[in-house]
Amino acid sequence: MNKEINIELLKLAGFEGSELDAFLPDWLMAVEKVGLTDDDIEYAATEYIPKNWDVQYRGVRKMIGAYFREMVEAAKTTQYKAEGKKIIYGILPAVATIYNAMKVSAGDDLYVSFPDLMLVTILNGFFDKADPFLYEAEEKGFTYGCRHCPLNKMRVGAYTKGLIAIPDVIWSWGFNCDEGPKTDEMIKHLLNEDWNYVVSRIPHDTYYGESDDEIEERVQYLGKVLKEGLDEIEEITGIKISEENFKKAMDENNRLAFKIGQLVGLVCKADPLPMGGNALTQFQQVLTVPFNSGTGYMEEAIDIMTKEVREAIKEKKGVLPEGAPRIGSYFVPFCIPWVDRMFRENGVGTTFSQTLTPSSKQLKAPRYKDNMYLATAEQWLKMPLGQNMGYEVASMVEKVNAYQPDGMLMGFFDFDRWLGAHQKMAAKLVEEETGVPHYYMESDFWDDRDYSEEALRTRIESVSQILKMKKEMAAV
Amino acid sequence: MKEIMKELDRLSKQRVSELQKAKKSGKLVIQYTGNFIPEEMIKAAGAEPYLMCRGGEPEPPDAVLEDMLRFMNPLARSMAGFNELGLDPVTPISDLIVMQQTDCHVGRISELFEFQELPVWKIGVPSEWKKEIAFEYYVRSLEKFKEKLEEMTGNPLDKEVFKNELEKTNKLHEALRKIDSLRKKENPPIGLTEFIRLNHYSFTVDKDIMTEKLNELYDKLKDAPGKFNENSPKILFCGRALAIGDYTVPRLLEESGGVIVSDFMDEGIRPYRNDYTINEDPLLSFAKTAYLERPPINIFQPAWEDRFEYMKGLIKDYDVDGVVWYQLSFDEIYDMEYTVLAKWMGELNIPIIKMESSYEYSREAMGPLTTRIESFVESLKGAYENE
Numbered sequence: 001m002n003k004e005i006n007i008e009l010l011k012l013a014g015f016e017g018s019e020l021d022a023f024l025p026d027w028l029m030a031v032e033k034v035g036l037t038d039d040d041i042e043y044a045a046t047e048y049i050p051k052n053w054d055v056q057y058r059g060v061r062k063m064i065g066a067y068f069r070e071m072v073e074a075a076k077t078t079q080y081k082a083e084g085k086k087i088i089y090g091i092l093p094a095v096a097t098i099y100n101a102m103k104v105s106a107g108d109d110l111y112v113s114f115p116d117l118m119l120v121t122i123l124n125g126f127f128d129k130a131d132p133f134l135y136e137a138e139e140k141g142f143t144y145g146c147r148h149c150p151l152n153k154m155r156v157g158a159y160t161k162g163l164i165a166i167p168d169v170i171w172s173w174g175f176n177c178d179e180g181p182k183t184d185e186m187i188k189h190l191l192n193e194d195w196n197y198v199v200s201r202i203p204h205d206t207y208y209g210e211s212d213d214e215i216e217e218r219v220q221y222l223g224k225v226l227k228e229g230l231d232e233i234e235e236i237t238g239i240k241i242s243e244e245n246f247k248k249a250m251d252e253n254n255r256l257a258f259k260i261g262q263l264v265g266l267v268c269k270a271d272p273l274p275m276g277g278n279a280l281t282q283f284q285q286v287l288t289v290p291f292n293s294g295t296g297y298m299e300e301a302i303d304i305m306t307k308e309v310r311e312a313i314k315e316k317k318g319v320l321p322e323g324a325p326r327i328g329s330y331f332v333p334f335c336i337p338w339v340d341r342m343f344r345e346n347g348v349g350t351t352f353s354q355t356l357t358p359s360s361k362q363l364k365a366p367r368y369k370d371n372m373y374l375a376t377a378e379q380w381l382k383m384p385l386g387q388n389m390g391y392e393v394a395s396m397v398e399k400v401n402a403y404q405p406d407g408m409l410m411g412f413f414d415f416d417r418w419l420g421a422h423q424k425m426a427a428k429l430v431e432e433e434t435g436v437p438h439y440y441m442e443s444d445f446w447d448d449r450d451y452s453e454e455a456l457r458t459r460i461e462s463v464s465q466i467l468k469m470k471k472e473m474a475a476v
Numbered sequence: 477m478k479e480i481m482k483e484l485d486r487l488s489k490q491r492v493s494e495l496q497k498a499k500k501s502g503k504l505v506i507q508y509t510g511n512f513i514p515e516e517m518i519k520a521a522g523a524e525p526y527l528m529c530r531g532g533e534p535e536p537p538d539a540v541l542e543d544m545l546r547f548m549n550p551l552a553r554s555m556a557g558f559n560e561l562g563l564d565p566v567t568p569i570s571d572l573i574v575m576q577q578t579d580c581h582v583g584r585i586s587e588l589f590e591f592q593e594l595p596v597w598k599i600g601v602p603s604e605w606k607k608e609i610a611f612e613y614y615v616r617s618l619e620k621f622k623e624k625l626e627e628m629t630g631n632p633l634d635k636e637v638f639k640n641e642l643e644k645t646n647k648l649h650e651a652l653r654k655i656d657s658l659r660k661k662e663n664p665p666i667g668l669t670e671f672i673r674l675n676h677y678s679f680t681v682d683k684d685i686m687t688e689k690l691n692e693l694y695d696k697l698k699d700a701p702g703k704f705n706e707n708s709p710k711i712l713f714c715g716r717a718l719a720i721g722d723y724t725v726p727r728l729l730e731e732s733g734g735v736i737v738s739d740f741m742d743e744g745i746r747p748y749r750n751d752y753t754i755n756e757d758p759l760l761s762f763a764k765t766a767y768l769e770r771p772p773i774n775i776f777q778p779a780w781e782d783r784f785e786y787m788k789g790l791i792k793d794y795d796v797d798g799v800v801w802y803q804l805s806f807d808e809i810y811d812m813e814y815t816v817l818a819k820w821m822g823e824l825n826i827p828i829i830k831m832e833s834s835y836e837y838s839r840e841a842m843g844p845l846t847t848r849i850e851s852f853v854e855s856l857k858g859a860y861e862n863e
Binding site for chain 1: 542543544545546547548577578579580581583584587588590591596598599600601602603604607609613616617775777778779780781805806807808809811812815816818819820
């Protein structure tokens with residue numbers, strides 16, 4: 001293994017000095033376990049990351065570094081297991097607070113994260129190399145042609161290839177999709193009967209435009225579902241979350257949400273655009289996924305990034321010239337980061353993601369702060385992507401009006417029968433309400449094996465052309 | 477049998493005009509999906525129920541693609557697609573479309589109906605069926621539906637009529653079970669091609685008449701000679717649903733020399749193996765049987781182990797030689813269950829094959845489909861002869 005090229009990559013990811021020296025052995029172990037070759041590392045360090053990410057900013061590099069730490073953590077799960085530490089997995093989408101509260105409660109005796117999400121994010125986002133795990137899952141029975149979710153495939157692939165350990169328990173939130181929790185039933189029966197899972201779900205049975213979080217009966221029910229789930233987890237792992245620890249996690253979440261909100265606001269309202277949507281969205285992900293290495297590294301990255309963005313705004317520096325059109329997204333596809341780059345090459349900047357940018361309602365003080373189950377239920381029911389289409393559309397309209405993009409990019413969730421199914425309708429509704437044109441592209445957020453750069457190039461070029469023309473015409 | 481089938485077909489086709497007449501006379505027309513919504517309760521409210529479960533044609537699923545992801549299963553897309561194409565005479569006159577919220581396919585199609593400003597009602601069916609709070613949620617969902625019906629009709633729901641309707645359903649189930657029992661014969665006088673149609677007719681023909689006709693048919697068939705060639709391999713047919721109109725695959729299987737002696741599907745067929753245990757509260761009676769007593773549907777969790785045990789019972793009772801897993805394209809959870817099931821069936825040395833359908837039965841699609849079916853049946857015959 002070429003140590004030098006790995007050091008070069010880690011330096012690109014914001015590591016330096018003694019921190020780098022201390023991290024390097026673990027990193028090399030993880031690289032080997034994940035199956036990244038020297039060529040892969042070199043490609044990432046010299047081409048893929050510099051080309052697709054705004055690495056001129058230290059904040060972005062530090063953010064990448066925080067994710068690299070999570071790759072190491074995922075790769076260490078087998079070691080943790082051998083050491084007798086508890087392992088709890090979860091799946092997306094979820095509210096990270098409750099998982100973070102587990103970490104606050106158990107500290108280093110616990111690994112808690114969503115390893116499938118972390119691994120796809122890191123391997124495809126920074127190395128373009130998640131494929132071996134996805135192929136592995138397809139060989140094991142996650143058939144290629146049925147359009148299954150790459151995250152669930154990664155869970156199967158990473159486990160069967162020995163990258164991640166069997167957890168003490170995985171808490172599968174099936175509040176959005178059906179496939180996530182069912183994947184655990186599949187793993188249990190197909191691969192290992194000891195695969196323990198706890199499923200928490202609620203039917204999608206509210207009506208267009210109802211506010212799920214304001215339906216008291218729904219909040220109470222979900223609170224009970226979450227309590228039952230947590231009770232099972234406590235029974236399996238012995239980890240109990242106190243209200244005090246939950247509050248600590250909640251405070252941390254609120255602090256991060258505030259900081260991220262500030263960063264998104266700064267970026268989206270600045271002209272020229274100081275940074276692209278890939279990195280912006282990656283920063284936001286810390287609110288929905290627990291980081292086993294803690295949120296400190298991400299928080300540091302966010303603080304640095306915010307400072308750098310302020311400086312860029314002051315100096316009128318941007319990734320595109322002033323006045324360039326910008327496009328918001330349902331979810332900026334950061335795991336196929338070339339989409340962002342391709343837009344930029346065509347003179348259009350990507351900005352915010354509908355999914356991870358909090359709505360004004362999400363930023364309001366919770367009603368149930370003294371009961372962690374109800375507080376988590378409320379947090380979830382305020383998350384627009386999990387609720388009925390009308391509720392989500394209202395929040396989308398609010399964000400489009402707030403950030404005034406020239407266009408919106410929809411799609412990229414063709415594998416998801418919840419998040420992907422309604423997007424064409426939502427696009428029409430938001431467009432009608434805001435006047436901002438929406439463009440739908442059938443594609444896959446996590447995995448570009450079916451939708452290559454060449455396949456999407458024409459569509460991206462056309463959309464960019466239209467946006468530029470519209471902008472020019474509006475200026476006349 | 478032909479005469480009875482013909483008569484039932486005629487009666488079934490009258491249903492739409494009956495609904496139109498009922499509507500004109502001021503009655504409510506209520507469509508519903510799946511087996512978790514009590515048609516008996518709709519009847520007890522004085523409204524006319526109609527099952528929404530048409531499929532088997534390629535154009536309707538494509539008709540919704542302007543507003544819907546193409547990777548939704550074709551049955552869910554057909555629900556809205558027939559209406560989109562103007563081929564659905566019932567949806568435009570429906571006062572309510574009641575949809576069981578079991579999975580994302582039907583969940584988002586419900587939203588497509590809402591998007592089209594059609595009157596939708598949702599019945600929440602939590603998948604964690606072994607948890608008490610989930611059952612309570614389902615019951616509460618049915619209670620809300622009852623309240624909605626009462627609000628729409630302006631009358632309190634008649635419990636006695638509800639119970640009566642459940643009893644009628646039990647009698648219908650019994651009649652279906654009798655016919656089903658004939659499929660256990662060495663050479664059955666009836667296959668799935670007819671049995672599924674009988675089920676489909678039973679959703680549209682008056683229940684008393686249907687039960688009478690089924691009993692009549694049983695009397696005719698009980699001593700009738702077998703319909704198939706001697707020693708035809710016996711098949712268990714499983715999957716989400718054979719929709720009304722989707723008869724190609726069972727027909728091909730039976731024309732190719734197989735005999736489908738048993739079935740296990742989640743929708744589009746009467747849950748005829750389970751009767752309602754009727755007590756003072758018919759709503760609760762329905763809920764218990766539908767949610768707790770029947771084998772769990774694919775999306776319930778955990779379900780697959782229970783379902784496999786159930787299938788093993790069918791394989792033994794009906795002396796099954798092979799299993800056909802009939803899967804709707806892009807139906808991801810059924811696809812996953814198949815993977816597990818194929819492993820388990822392999823351990824039992826029971827041959828299993830997955831047949832996937834997008835409702836595309838063009839000449840080009842039929843060739844490979846027929847070849848697969850024939851090969852499977854031939855392989856079962858080979859195994860049978862070797863025994």
